[in-house]
Amino acid sequence: MNPTDNYPSKALRDAVEAISSLPGVGGRSALRLALHLLKQPADKIHSFAAAVDNLAEGVHYCKTCMMIADGDRCDICADSRRDHDTICVVESVRDVMSIENTGQYHGVYHVLGGIISPIGGVGPSDLTIRELKERVKASTEVILALSGDVEGETTAFYIYRQIESTGCRVTTLARGLGFGDELEYADALTLGRSIAGRQPFKP
Amino acid sequence: MNPTDNYPSKALRDAVEAISSLPGVGGRSALRLALHLLKQPADKIHSFAAAVDNLAEGVHYCKTCMMIADGDRCDICADSRRDHDTICVVESVRDVMSIENTGQYHGVYHVLGGIISPIGGVGPSDLTIRELKERVKASTEVILALSGDVEGETTAFYIYRQIESTGCRVTTLARGLGFGDELEYADALTLGRSIAGRQPFKP
Numbered sequence: 001m002n003p004t005d006n007y008p009s010k011a012l013r014d015a016v017e018a019i020s021s022l023p024g025v026g027g028r029s030a031l032r033l034a035l036h037l038l039k040q041p042a043d044k045i046h047s048f049a050a051a052v053d054n055l056a057e058g059v060h061y062c063k064t065c066m067m068i069a070d071g072d073r074c075d076i077c078a079d080s081r082r083d084h085d086t087i088c089v090v091e092s093v094r095d096v097m098s099i100e101n102t103g104q105y106h107g108v109y110h111v112l113g114g115i116i117s118p119i120g121g122v123g124p125s126d127l128t129i130r131e132l133k134e135r136v137k138a139s140t141e142v143i144l145a146l147s148g149d150v151e152g153e154t155t156a157f158y159i160y161r162q163i164e165s166t167g168c169r170v171t172t173l174a175r176g177l178g179f180g181d182e183l184e185y186a187d188a189l190t191l192g193r194s195i196a197g198r199q200p201f202k203p
Numbered sequence: 204m205n206p207t208d209n210y211p212s213k214a215l216r217d218a219v220e221a222i223s224s225l226p227g228v229g230g231r232s233a234l235r236l237a238l239h240l241l242k243q244p245a246d247k248i249h250s251f252a253a254a255v256d257n258l259a260e261g262v263h264y265c266k267t268c269m270m271i272a273d274g275d276r277c278d279i280c281a282d283s284r285r286d287h288d289t290i291c292v293v294e295s296v297r298d299v300m301s302i303e304n305t306g307q308y309h310g311v312y313h314v315l316g317g318i319i320s321p322i323g324g325v326g327p328s329d330l331t332i333r334e335l336k337e338r339v340k341a342s343t344e345v346i347l348a349l350s351g352d353v354e355g356e357t358t359a360f361y362i363y364r365q366i367e368s369t370g371c372r373v374t375t376l377a378r379g380l381g382f383g384d385e386l387e388y389a390d391a392l393t394l395g396r397s398i399a400g401r402q403p404f405k406p
Contacts, residue, residue: 012271047221068241076211082360094238
């Protein structure tokens with residue numbers, strides 16, 4: 001069904017149009033979701049809408065690392081047990097959540113808010129690189145945890161050039177075969193780097 | 204990422220929890236959608252929330268056919284050019300929209316609001332069958348446009364039993380190979396019925 005079709009109710013049409021504006025949600029899915037919501041009790045619909053509405057004013061950004069927070073400072077930056085001399089530079093909020101999820105990192109973060117992309121019209125000044133340069137002065141290590149694609153590598157290279165003069169140690173994520181990956185299905189680039197970056201076997 | 208993980212902000216967590224309550228939307232997708240909304244301007248977030256919120260009070264049901272409407276009467280029942288003596292019985296609001304989309308039907312509808320399903324705990328009294336019986340008395344034809352599965356057929360049979368005494372003509376949707384379907388991929392049941400219900404060739 002086409003989302004521009006005649007809807008039996010204006011309220012339904014408005015809701016379907018709003019929902020289908022979300023990325024990856026087509027007209028049919030939006031209609032299915034709107035009709036699902038419609039079947040719920042009114043208070044459930046209201047609390048759903050309120051939760052979404054609250055995104056506009058209820059979410060703040062940490063003034064230090066630009067991570068999403070409840071106030072001006074995120075829980076990670078406010079945690080004195082974390083290593084504030086190690087800064088992990090990531091593209092987005094989701095990346096912070098992914099790394100936190102591993103439980104393997106105990107430093108702090110810096111969210112760039114995007115990646116340098118000439119095609120996407122995103123330049124270095126659109127990211128929080130200036131703020132990063134200020135923070136790096138007081139740090140011992142910067143981990144560039146960016147994607148392994150061309151834009152990620154370009155951004156990493158740009159940042160490296162900007163901060164190398166500080167003498168801070170700059171590292172990047174280990175690249176190679178994922179755990180559980182089968183050798184025969186690995187792409188040549190990844191496998192090639194895995195061989196070139198081979199490490200001592202620890203039995 | 205697990206939706207029960209620690210979120211950096213309560214407002215974000217509430218939104219993700221609300222969105223992931225939708226059918227077919229998992230924790231990861233909900234997070235992606237919430238972060239997409241978060242990137243929008245505040246007024247866009249508010250209008251999205253308002254459109255959903257309005258579903259609770261802005262949608263009414265037609266008192267005649269139980270279709271979604273802006274008031275007590277839907278556009279179809281209010282349209283004097285339609286054939287009010289032919290009632291097409293469907294399971295849901297979406298079915299009405301699908302049939303309307305074909306442009307091939309000019310009668311009115313009756314939305315059952317579900318289908319008889321002993322496993323799902325839906326009995327005849329949960330549907331609008333009593334209201335249908337009243338309407339059928341003044342009609343000439345009832346089209347049972349229900350799904351071709353066991354529950355659809357059970358519901359059709361039940362309704363037929365309830366209304367056969369009225370003398371109203373009862374029909375059902377033609378079943379067979381879809382247009383463009385390839386014979387070799389058709390399931391045996393559909394193909395068997397297509398042969399049994401073969402029709403005169405019209406060149």
